[in-house]
Amino acid sequence: MSDADRRSFGKDLQMIKRGCTLARQISPGLMELTLVKSVLNAIIPFVSIYMLAVIIDELLGERNLKLLAFYVGVTVGGTFLMSVLAEWVSKKVSIQNGMFEARLQHFLNDKNLTMDFTRLEDPKNTELREKIMGNMYAAGGGVHAIVEQIATIVESSFSVIVAVAISFGALTATAAAGSGRIGVENSVWFSLLLIAAIVICIAQTVRNSRSAKKKEFELFQNGARINGYIGYYNHFYLEDDQAGKDVRIFDQRQLIVDEVLAKGRLPWLHVVNGTYRLNQKYLSFNSAISALIGGLIYIFIGLKALSGTISIGSVTQSYAAIFRLVSAAGHLSVSLSKIRSNNNYVELLYEFIDMPSENHEGTEIPARSEAGWEIEFHNVSFRYPASEQYALHNLSLKLSPSSRTAIVGMNGSGKSTMIKLLCRLYSPESGYITLNGKDITKFEYKAYLSLFSVVFQDFQLLAFPIGQNVAVSKDYEEENVWRSLQKAGIADRIRELPLGTKQSIYKNFEEDGVDLSGGESQKIALARAIYKDAPIVVLDEPTAALDPVSEYEVYSRFNEMIGGKTALFVSHRLSSCRFCDRIAVFHDGRIVQFGTHSELLQISNGKYAELWNAQAQYYTEKARFDR
């Protein structure tokens, strides 16, 4: 049983109502304008259908020229005015429709930004997002389709009402008493037979549409993954200059082309072929039904006209009105069915936006603390989602206010993980972290993060002007930006640029954008943390990409940079940890040693001494080799 079959009518209605609210939130005004357009579209054809009969009857009867001119004026003028209005509304609707995809993207991006990081990393969620967007532009399913279907429902309902009003006379007309006509065409059964035939045809169209939509939905569920593959390989093969280097050096072209073909193009061809065949079957069936209904109406109206039951003027009017009635009733039924099937797509969107953001549940604003900020890890253990291995085991560590703590350890020992937990990108599986004695999850997320100046190992800069990158705002104090750049040791380089802090980073959008080296970028990231001037500083290998001179300069300014702040500092260069009060040595997700540099060095069989000696030995050997 499909989801559409499983859901009750009430549930479907609820989902559609929610979709309308969402559509209005994403694109205000679109729903209202679309409805106006539908009503106009429904009325316009009936003006001429109705007036044509009036004009013909007048021509065959009194032939009053003034009246005829008036009828023609109403027909032409009315149609013209309404068409102009419809065109104007249509233009507005088209612009809004064109913007809808981008607005939906923004809407989803906002959700992404407030989503718990753990969920963001989960490939299932990336796929879900891909499906939502892919379904929209490839299958036309989703929240925008609700607007479209409601428009069709309103337009066809209006058409049905007006068409019934116009054709009612013809449908119910029987020969006048005493006219002598008693033909079958004048019995009520004749009209009922026509209606029954039409109802059967419409029901068949609805069934056909429902099964086509169901198959289409199934086909498209693989589309997101396929699109993901194609997008990924295109990015690597064509766009990303970073990856482009490896593609060339290792001659990865053939590998990528084969993968794209196997996982992207061929499966996509299957989807495209499948939908094409489905649509063709559906459209041919509808054309046949439409022709059949047209024929039936002609026979019906023709017999009535032959028998003199309806006037000649009414023939065209009745035929057009009944034909419109039937096609509108068909559209109405199909749209009612489609809007329910569309809930299969919409359900995916609701699943995405309803994902809870546990991290954003805290509400307390950290009170100002003159005494500084103390951070404590209480027996914290953590495993990454879908990972069996613990990245941190029973970690307990106290960072006193204004203290400087270094974290060292081998690759994969859990250093960055500890920082990610402190920044609430992940939550501990057991244990907890406190800030000045209070569990950090109790704090309002943004207010909590405002206390941290962080430089991540894998920091990112934006293709925006340098000043905006440093200040993370369009409005910033130029002086302050320069001071931060100076402290990060990159001010001289920026001064050389023609536009200084207004110069954009990278060439993505600006021809004169500046391409920075790895070390220069890291200095800008450092300047960004300095500019923020938050009371807690967290630096995850902040000098990994710096040359020895720059590294020395940065460290010699560390005291000035950190001042009385609480600082946490991760580094593989043990010599650079000496400015810290305490050093925590990580190994396999545990703290195996904790103390000052000299205390730890004295424990000759300890992990710190082992790491220190390994590094020292490398430098000694290098010095000997250089000689």
Ligand SMILES: Nc1ncnc2c1ncn2[C@@H]1O[C@H](COP(=O)(O)OP(=O)(O)OP(=O)(O)O)[C@@H](O)[C@H]1O
């Ligand atoms: N996003 C992730 N998903 C799953 N496992 C992860 C993820 N990030 C890190 N890990 C794993 O967690 C463990 C700790 O990683 P972490 O990045 O904290 O180490 P690290 O000490 O910072 O290493 P390095 O010195 O290389 O930066 C490693 O085994 C790593 O493979």
